[in-house]
Amino acid sequence: MYNLHRQFHQAKFLDYYEDHSFLANQMGRCLAAAGIYPEDTRDENGSDRFHHFHPTDQLQMYRDPFARKSAYYPPLKEAENFSPQMIGFHHLSPYEMRVIDYVLYKLKRGSSPTVQQ
Template identity: 45%
Template sequence: MWTGLVVFVGIMATSVDAMKTPSILCIIHTSKGSHKTRLAVILDTWAKKCDDVLVFTDAPLEYDVPHVYFPMMNTRDHSWEKIRRVFRFAFEDMEKKYDWYLRADDDAYVLVDNARTLVKEHDPEKPAVLGYRWGFFEPRGYVDGGVYIVSRAGMKVFNDIMKNDTICPDFHRAEEDQEISRCLAKVGVYPVDTRDKLGRERFHHFHIDEFKSKYLVEFIKQNSFYGYKKFPEAISDTTVSFHHLTPYEMKVMDYLLNQLERKRGKLDASVLTSGRSIFSFLS
């Protein structure tokens, strides 16, 4: 049963060239406490490069941005229930159709141009899900929930199968990434290998500073689908996303990748991998 209040406010203006392909709808997961902090920074930085933006949250937004909200599902534990409803709304109820649907947490920074380049290698008419690939829970792994991208055909498949409670049941759980991967795997859709030609990851679940943790390194070694690479060798210079960032770090990253690009020539994601941390040079 589809429950919860759903509200949609008109499509956000975009700075992306209308002729640019493939098209991407960015779907951002946030909550009321982050509307004026994390979400505000995202909308002022990387989200401007999306073709359109849809926010899903637990309360009405204080400004005119397209959003759906679920006041009765206001904790992380409702993530699986919410993403089902949001993806149904984005694919079935929104008039405009997109080639790709990019879902991101509100503490993620997405290099949308790199995402667009990556998806050009794939056919949106074939079911696909792209992101960081974990090697547990499902025999062929699951796609990490920090940032992942679903093709138009993949969205159709997911919207079809989640109407079947036997294949894709609706229940109360936080780990939406594991559940969507499990549902898609039942119909033969598995996470795509998104590493570059050197085997470096393009989607990054952890903050760079988190790699200092020996526990985390062991966790990655045991659970990553493709194994562990040391920092900075693990970071592709065609990286699509970073995760667990503060709003300040997002602003700094956006400045490095966009303002300096115009002033000093084109930069790629490798500029963020020098030194002890991508932000250590500021301290």
């Protein structure tokens, strides 16, 4: 990460005040200068591993005309949109992160939680 940080500050194309580019665009340029390029992170079924919206929004994404029109890859229907090899969600509260972590990694089907006294 240090090399990327150093590359970011040394790159000649980075001048926020002259070209008024957004941070994401500039970060993309910086990553490209370091030899890092975007690639398709969907699984073999076309389901997303990275989710840029809240899970409840992601479930209904296929119904949204704007999302269908503007998405690079069209959203799949409901649960098909979620890969079994899911990596992350954006826009979750800390509480929601803990609940999802519990459901995905700790909860076992057919088991009941142990009550501690």
